[in-house]
Structures are given as structure tokens and as C-alpha cells.
Amino acid sequence: xxxxxxxxxxxxxxxxxxxxxxxxxxxxxxxxxxxxxxxxxxxxxxxxxxxxxxxxxxxxxxxxxxxxxxxxxxxxxxxxxxxxxxxxxxxxxxxxxxxxxxxxxxxxxxxxxxxxxxxxxxxxxxxxxxxxxxxxxxxxxxxxxxxxxxxxxxxxxxxxxxxxxxxxxxxxxxxxxxxxxxxxxxxxxxxxxxxxxxxxxxxxxxxxxxxxxxxxxxxxxxxxxxxxxxxxxxxxxxxxxxxxxxxxxxxxxxxxxxxxxxxxxxxxxxxxxxxx
Amino acid sequence: xxxxxxxxxxxxxxxxxxxxxxxxxxxxxxxxxxxxxxxxxxxxxxxxxxxxxxxxxxxxxxxxxxxxxxxxxxxxxxxxxxxxxxxxxxxxxxxxxxxxxxxxxxxxxxxxxxxxxxxxxxxxxxxxxxxxxxxxxxxxxxxxxxxxxxxxxxxxxxxxxxxxxxxxxxxxxxxxxxxxxxxxxxxxxxxxxxxxxxxxxxxxxxxxxxxxxxxxxxxxxxxxxxxxxxxxxxxxxxxxxxxxxxxxxxxxxxxxxxxxxxxxxxxxxxxxxxxxxxxxxxxxxxxxxxxxxxxxxxxxxxxxxxxxxxxxxxxxxxxxxxxxxxxxxxxxxxxxxxxxxxxxxxx
Numbered sequence: 088x089x090x091x092x093x094x095x096x097x098x099x100x101x102x103x104x105x106x107x108x109x110x111x112x113x114x115x116x117x118x119x120x121x122x123x124x125x126x127x128x129x130x131x132x133x134x135x136x137x138x139x140x141x142x143x144x145x146x147x148x149x150x151x152x153x154x155x156x157x158x159x160x161x162x163x164x165x166x167x168x169x170x171x172x173x174x175x176x177x178x179x180x181x182x183x184x185x186x187x188x189x190x191x192x193x194x195x196x197x198x199x200x201x202x203x204x205x206x207x208x209x210x211x212x213x214x215x216x217x218x219x220x221x222x223x224x225x226x227x228x229x230x231x232x233x234x235x236x237x238x239x240x241x242x243x244x245x246x247x248x249x250x251x252x253x254x255x256x257x258x259x260x261x262x263x264x265x266x267x268x269x270x271x272x273x274x275x276x277x278x279x280x281x282x283x284x285x286x287x288x289x290x291x292x293x294x295x296x297x298x299x300x301x302x303x304x305x306x307x308x309x310x311x312x313x314x315x316x317x318x319x320x321x322x323x324x325x326x327x328x329x330x331x332x333x334x335x336x337x338x339x340x341x342x343x344x345x346x347x348x349x350x351x352x353x354x355x356x357x358x359x360x361x362x363x
Numbered sequence: 364x365x366x367x368x369x370x371x372x373x374x375x376x377x378x379x380x381x382x383x384x385x386x387x388x389x390x391x392x393x394x395x396x397x398x399x400x401x402x403x404x405x406x407x408x409x410x411x412x413x414x415x416x417x418x419x420x421x422x423x424x425x426x427x428x429x430x431x432x433x434x435x436x437x438x439x440x441x442x443x444x445x446x447x448x449x450x451x452x453x454x455x456x457x458x459x460x461x462x463x464x465x466x467x468x469x470x471x472x473x474x475x476x477x478x479x480x481x482x483x484x485x486x487x488x489x490x491x492x493x494x495x496x497x498x499x500x501x502x503x504x505x506x507x508x509x510x511x512x513x514x515x516x517x518x519x520x521x522x523x524x525x526x527x528x529x530x531x532x533x534x535x536x537x538x539x540x541x542x543x544x545x546x547x548x549x550x551x552x553x554x555x556x557x558x559x560x561x562x563x564x565x566x567x568x569x570x571x572x573x574x575x576x577x578x579x580x581x582x583x584x585x586x587x588x589x590x591x592x593x594x595x596x597x598x599x600x601x602x603x604x605x606x607x608x609x610x611x612x613x614x615x616x617x618x619x620x621x622x623x624x625x626x627x628x629x630x631x632x633x634x635x636x637x638x639x640x641x642x643x644x645x646x647x648x649x650x651x652x653x654x655x656x657x658x659x660x661x662x663x664x665x666x667x668x669x670x671x672x673x674x675x676x677x678x679x680x681x682x683x684x685x686x687x688x689x690x691x692x693x694x695x696x697x698x699x700x701x702x703x704x705x706x707x708x709x710x
Binding site: 262264265267268269270271272273274275278279282283286287289 | 414415416435436437438441442443445446447449450451452453462463466467510511514
């Protein structure tokens with residue numbers, strides 16, 4: 088009993104310090120009143136922060152846009168990661184190590200450096216436009232950067248490994264004789280995939296989707312550096328409220344709203360897991 | 364005997380290893396056939412080629428006279444029970460058993476009836492709604508069996524069917540497998556590494572070694588008349604003694620004994636089963652030997668006695684309980700056996 092407590096203590100300590108305490112602070116700020124000072128709030132029990140969220144559709148739009156962009160990113164990541172993970176898991180063990188290393192390789196360069204590379208590729212005088220014009224395919228540069236497409240491409244690139252890894256683990260665990268049993272019982276490869284492989288790996292696919300969706304929903308850097316200026320995602324709005332408007336109660340309320348919205352799919356996923 | 368399946372010069376290589384070496388085999392309609400061998404003998408490769416999961420590099424595989432070597436597994440009238448059972452974890456028992464029927468487009472009403480009778484056959488009625496993870500190992504094995512048998516295959520392949528069961532369940536399940544085989548009339552082809560299992564269950568056994576068939580025949584025939592040293596050693600650990608044949612006798616220096624009996628001129632070695640050797644008071648001449656007891660192990664209805672012979676070889680002797688107390692360790696003993704017990708090995 089004592090040993091168990093000792094083992095669990097670091098985990099509980101971590102949760103208390105880095106999850107529970109910040110959440111409590113955030114809640115306190117969300118209920119505080121805005122005040123021009125340092126810090127820019129006065130502790131209170133006021134609903135002004137939350138009220139502001141509902142008064143203006145601006146905040147709701149920012150939340151919904153962020154969820155839509157995150158869902159698109161997660162769906163695209165899933166679409167790319169699923170065959171990738173299947174291919175890596177089915178490769179010979181030595182090749183598998185190389186393929187996994189290639190997958191993780193971009194992570195060894197800085198995140199901002201990778202975004203910078205994308206900007207270099209996509210901007211008006213960038214590599215892609217340069218090549219298109221040199222080949223005589225276009226006369227004027229195409230607008231590639233600062234579009235929703237650029238933003239989503241950047242996010243898919245950044246989050247792809249989060250989707251590949253859980254799927255890779257699932258394909259590694261998948262008993263290859265399941266597919267053979269399906270074939271043996273008369274299923275052609277496409278049918279065997281749809282009736283056996285896909286449903287058996289579905290929980291891992293859901294996990295992969297969530298592992299991308301959740302961080303992508305709060306993403307700030309990529310929309311800021313690559314996205315269209317008019318796109319107001321919740322991450323950007325949070326930044327503005329905290330650092331430009333210095334309206335901490337509204338910002339904290341918005342952050343809490345995002346947190347609650349993200350708990351819904353997590354909870355759904357857990358119930359799905361428990362059922363299978 | 365009408366052959367259902369015929370393999371002609373089947374050859375399969377994996378990289379540099381020869382898994383099957385021009386293997387010929389015939390399996391009759393409705394027989395229980397065992398492919399016996401150690402790891403790397405090619406028995407699993409042969410099973411996977413019959414199922415269609417591997418294609419032979421050369422040779423023919425005839426089912427009812429038609430070459431099926433290039434037919435994909437989903438188009439073969441052959442079903443397999445996998446060693447891991449390979450039950451679909453996201454489906455319940457009934458859906459697992461119905462899977463093949465649904466692929467074959469069997470009418471919905473018929474599916475229900477056939478699933479029910481297949482589950483009744485393996486004694487699992489009432490388990491329809493269970494998921495595989497809610498079943499014991501033995502129950503899973505039965506679901507896998509029902510899932511194959513519901514397809515009414517003329518040829519059922521079983522990959523180590525008793526391998527994952529604990530000892531108590533193996534014997535009973537073995538008898539049940541034989542009963543199911545008689546009931547369905549299908550030919551069963553079982554892969555196993557366990558010689559007792561093969562001898563107990565099968566009508567005929569093929570012992571594989573290095574991608575070739577070392578011997579094929581009825582269990583009793585190959586047990587009593589092994590064709591080579593390998594077969595003699597693999598089937599129940601007979602004593603194999605080296606020496607030279609001359610004039611109807613076989614002189615073994617390592618035994619320090621002469622064997623007499625039915626010994627052809629080309630005999631390469633002699634096999635002598637442990638249970639055919641008895642401890643004698645005194646012995647002289649052919650079919651006797653002298654040695655020192657190295658160790659004695661009690662096994663229930665007999666004791667296994669290890670005797671180091673004067674020639675240096677160690678002989679395994681099964682000493683039956685009804686013959687009295689076994690000799691003590693360190694004792695000098697005389698051994699004797701009958702001429703019929705001497706099996707001449709041509710290779």
C-alpha cells in the first residue's frame with residue numbers, strides 16, 4: 088500500500104501541479120473582473136468574462152473555425168497516416184526502423200524552422216512559384232501562402248507523426264492471420280479489408296484523429312504565420328485577448344470553453360473504447 | 364483410395380532456404396492426415412501452399428485433378444483452422460461463424476440455421492452473442508473449428524490444432540476432432556510437431572524433414588518399421604545404433620553387441636525400441652549386451668533406465684513395473700531382446 092502510494096505520488100503531483108492548478112487559476116481569472124493594472128484583473132465572482140463570449144458571435148465563430156480547421160487537419164492526417172502506418176508495420180524489420188526514422192526526422196529540426204521552410208516554398212517569390220514561372224506554366228505568381236490551404240498543409244505536416252504512431256502500433260499488434268482467415272473464408276482483399284482490418288484498427292484510427300485534433304484546435308503559430316489574415320481561429324483570438332486587449336477574464340473564459348469542447352470527443356472516445 | 368489432393372514435385376524457396384524440395388504427396392478423400400515434423404521441416408509451408416497463402420515456385424497442386432496452385436485462397440474450396448485461431452475480435456461468435464457463409468452469399472435464413480448447427484456440433488450452442496475475448500482457450504478453438512466446418516469443406520487444414528490447449532484438454536479435444544472428422548466426412552490435414560498427437564489422431568502420417576517426406580504411412584507401420592535413422596529417432600526416441608551388416612547379422616562396435624534378425628545387406632543402422640529390451644540375469648551371444656546403469660527415472664507404469672554399454676553407447680531401456688524393481692544406479696546389467704525387435708534401417 089505504501090509502495091503503491093510512493094509510485095503514484097509523482098503522477099498525482101504532476102497532475103496537481105500542471106493540470107489541476109493551472110485549470111483552477113484559469114477558472115479564477117475567468118471569474119475575475121478586468122482591471123487596468125498588473126496583473127490586469129481583480130479577483131471576484133463575476134460572469135462578465137463568460138457573458139462577453141456569448142454577446143459577440145466573434146468568439147463562437149473563432150471556436151467553430153478552429154474546430155473545423157482542426158477536424159480537416161485531423162481527417163487529412165488520418166487519410167495519409169493510415170496507409171503509411173500499414174506500410175511501415177508490414178515492412179521487413181530492418182526497413183521498418185529506417186521508415187520510422189524518416190517519419191521522425193523532421194522533428195529533429197526546430198518547429199519554426201519547418202514553418203519557415205514552408206513559407207520559403209509557398210510565398211510569391213518562393214520555390215514553387217519560381218519553378219512554375221520558369222517552366223512557363225504561369226505568368227504571375229499564384230497566391231499560395233496566407234491561404235487556408237497553406238495553413239492546413241502546414242498543420243498536416245506538423246501533426247502527421249501523431250497520427251502515424253498509434254496506427255503503426257495497432258498494425259503491429261494486428262494478427263496477420265486475421266486477414267488470411269478472411270481470405271480463407273472467401274473474402275477478396277478489398278472485402279477482407281473493409282470487414283476485418285478496418286474495424287479492428289478503428290479504435291486506433293479514432294485515437295490518431297484525436298491526437299491530431301486536440302492540439303490542432305488550439306494551434307496558434309501555424310495559422311498566424313501561414314494562414315489567411317482574416318481567419319480568426321481560437322488560438323489567435325486567445326493571443327489577442329491576452330496580449331493585445333489584455334482582457335484576461337474573457338481570454339480565460341474562452342480557453343475554458345475550448346477545454347470543455349475538447350473534453351466531449353475525448354469522453355466519446357473513451358466510451359467507445361470501453362464498449363469494444 | 365481416390366486422391367482428393369495431389370502434390371507433384373512442389374518446391375518452395377525462401378531466400379536461400381529450401382522449404383519444400385520437390386515434394387510429392389497424395390491425400391485421400393475423407394482421411395485424417397498428419398504432417399509431422401520439426402521446425403523448418405516444411406510442414407507449415409506445405410499447409411500454407413494448400414491453403415493458398417503461399418505459391419509454390421514450381422510443381423503442381425491438384426485438387427480433384429485441377430491444378431489450384433495459382434488459385435487465390437478466397438476461391439479455394441479448402442478451409443483452414445489457424446494456430447492462433449484468428450477469430451475476428453470485433454465480431455461475436457455467431458458473426459464469426461457466419462462470416463464465410465455471408466461472403467458466399469448464402470441466404471440469410473440459411474445462414475442462421477447453419478451457424479446454429481455448426482455451433483451445436485462443437486458444443487457451443489448458447490454462446491452466439493459472446494465476443495472471442497469472453498471465451499476460454501478451448502471454446503475459442505471450437506469457434507474456429509465451427510467457423511471452418513460451417514463452410515462444409517472437403518478438405519480442412521488444421522495448423523497445430525491442439526497446440527494452444529493445456530494438457531488436460533488435449534486428449535479430449537483430440538477424440539472430438541476425430542469424431543467431427545468421421546461425422547463430416549471431410550479430409551482433415553493436420554500440421555503438428557508432436558509425434559504422439561500425430562500417431563494418435565491420424566489415419567496416415569507423413570514425417571517431413573528438410574522439405575522432403577522422410578516416410579509416409581499408417582501410424583503403426585511407420586512406428587514399427589521406420590525407414591531411416593531420422594524417422595526412428597523422431598518417432599518416440601528409439602535407440603539407434605551404428606555398425607556394419609554382414610551375412611544376416613549386424614555388428615555394432617558402439618554397442619559392443621551383435622544383432623541378429625531380419626537384416627538385409629544394405630542395412631545402415633539398427634533401431635531398438637526401449638520397451639523391447641529387458642534386463643536379463645545373464646546373457647551371451649547375439650541380441651544381448653552388457654553395461655552399467657547410469658540413471659533410472661520412474662515414469663509411472665515403467666521406469667526409464669539409461670545403460671552405458673561396453674562399446675560406449677548409451678541405451679534407453681523401459682523397465683516395466685510388473686517385471687519387478689528396476690536395477691540400481693551403478694549396477695552391472697545384462698540386456699537381451701528378441702530378434703523381431705531388431706529393426707534394420709536402410710538409411
